[in-house]
Amino acid sequence: MKGLHVNCFYVFLLNAVFYVTTLGEHSVSINDNFMDNFKDLIENNDANSHAYAKFSLRKPSMPDDDTCYISPGNSESLKECSFNSASKTFLVIHGWTVSGLFESWVAKLVSALYEREPNANVIVVDWLYTAQNHYLVAAQNTKMVGQEIAHFIDWLEEETNILLENLHLIGYSLGAHVAGFAGSHTLNILGRITGLDPAGPDFEGEHAHRRLSPDDAHFVDVLHTFSQGSLGLSIGIQQPVGHVDIYPNGGNFQPGCSRQSTLETISKLGLFAVTDSPKCSHERSIHLFIDSLLNEQQASKAYRCRSSDMFNRGMCLRCHRNHCNTVGYDISKVRKTRSVTMYTKTRASMPFRAFHYQLKVHFFGKVDRPDMEPSLTVYLMGTEGEVEDLKLTLKEKIMTNKTHSFLLVAEKDIGDLLMVKFKWEESTNWSASSMLRMFSSWWSGDSADSEVAVHKIRIRVGETQKKMVFCIKHPQDLSLQKEVTFVKCKEEWKKTSKRLNLGNH
Numbered sequence: 001m002k003g004l005h006v007n008c009f010y011v012f013l014l015n016a017v018f019y020v021t022t023l024g025e026h027s028v029s030i031n032d033n034f035m036d037n038f039k040d041l042i043e044n045n046d047a048n049s050h051a052y053a054k055f056s057l058r059k060p061s062m063p064d065d066d067t068c069y070i071s072p073g074n075s076e077s078l079k080e081c082s083f084n085s086a087s088k089t090f091l092v093i094h095g096w097t098v099s100g101l102f103e104s105w106v107a108k109l110v111s112a113l114y115e116r117e118p119n120a121n122v123i124v125v126d127w128l129y130t131a132q133n134h135y136l137v138a139a140q141n142t143k144m145v146g147q148e149i150a151h152f153i154d155w156l157e158e159e160t161n162i163l164l165e166n167l168h169l170i171g172y173s174l175g176a177h178v179a180g181f182a183g184s185h186t187l188n189i190l191g192r193i194t195g196l197d198p199a200g201p202d203f204e205g206e207h208a209h210r211r212l213s214p215d216d217a218h219f220v221d222v223l224h225t226f227s228q229g230s231l232g233l234s235i236g237i238q239q240p241v242g243h244v245d246i247y248p249n250g251g252n253f254q255p256g257c258s259r260q261s262t263l264e265t266i267s268k269l270g271l272f273a274v275t276d277s278p279k280c281s282h283e284r285s286i287h288l289f290i291d292s293l294l295n296e297q298q299a300s301k302a303y304r305c306r307s308s309d310m311f312n313r314g315m316c317l318r319c320h321r322n323h324c325n326t327v328g329y330d331i332s333k334v335r336k337t338r339s340v341t342m343y344t345k346t347r348a349s350m351p352f353r354a355f356h357y358q359l360k361v362h363f364f365g366k367v368d369r370p371d372m373e374p375s376l377t378v379y380l381m382g383t384e385g386e387v388e389d390l391k392l393t394l395k396e397k398i399m400t401n402k403t404h405s406f407l408l409v410a411e412k413d414i415g416d417l418l419m420v421k422f423k424w425e426e427s428t429n430w431s432a433s434s435m436l437r438m439f440s441s442w443w444s445g446d447s448a449d450s451e452v453a454v455h456k457i458r459i460r461v462g463e464t465q466k467k468m469v470f471c472i473k474h475p476q477d478l479s480l481q482k483e484v485t486f487v488k489c490k491e492e493w494k495k496t497s498k499r500l501n502l503g504n505h
Contacts, residue, residue: 064107095173146181183216240339256348292328314358314407356462384415
């Protein structure tokens, strides 16, 4: 098997992580069973020559039950399952499994698809028999499973005259690559494939024909939610593999799936808790897609950006020329010669949509202060509410005569922005009194001895694309204040000169 020796330690860890979660279901010895299973992986390098895939057309009233299977070559099964050739058809493809059972998300996704498309055909592809092998064996079997699905689609198209433009494959983890292989082997090109955190091990860095790629359908969109895992290992694929690749929260750990909470759980429960965090972030891709189906009016927005670092500075919130898009089901089908990489921030729970603000602050001054690392929190007030204690994260030291860009993320819609308050806190490098003096001079800028000054703040709202300028409210009262308030100026947003800009942002 290709790359077996290179991936041996990796596969050992992957199988160990998922194996311990099944110990409560079996009475067998840990050492005997696990080491025997791993020995089998080494001795049996060839993937199973049979890729068993079954096609269950589920019903809206029973999204978790397989009551009717469509059998390729048996036209009567289409009638028995009430297949509607005039409607959209979805194929839901699961990933690697240890238990050999469907996970709870399958029924939730089926139900959400029917909620949005009541007349659709939602078919769950069951390849559990093959998927419950050791990881590398299951990974190598994805091509054969994909080919079997391709044969099913070809037969379905010939038998029912369905429009492949109305066919949408949704694959999770290894299932995303299964969908890719299916698309690359059909006689005619598929309408759409959605990859939900496609698996990384054995696929990262591979040629396009050995993984999910933009060539597999008219439109391929991908959500990456766990492309950086424990011990430096990636569960989801890191590289872009679609026409549009979206990396929520940088594509790493997701909100609510923190490393710290996982470590605390492991300290209490031992290895039984090892999979909590990986599964949480890896599976978040599914729930983001479900969210986009159920909360159409609250869909998250993603923004095109060259890097996660630039996005975290708020430099990529413009929507012109398709530079922003909707996350999930209602994504706009943008096809470029190269993959479009996009980023977004989300909440920890459904609805996941968050609200993005870029703050552009120009610090005027005579002298650079390379030691300036203030700790700032921000309060926003709008026509529909308020949010407070938003951290203003500094990605670099404050430099004078330069425009610094910051990203703020709010978890609720506060309407049109009316007021902004900045509050500074004592840090390890600054006393409260010295920070008070420094910030007072920043905001006022009316002292001849002032080293650094801030006159105005420009704000762009990602979700509405509104641009505003905020001026200091009471500059004369700054001397003893621990916070400073800005309100909307009368003047319009004006583009700063290139000399002062951070670049094209």
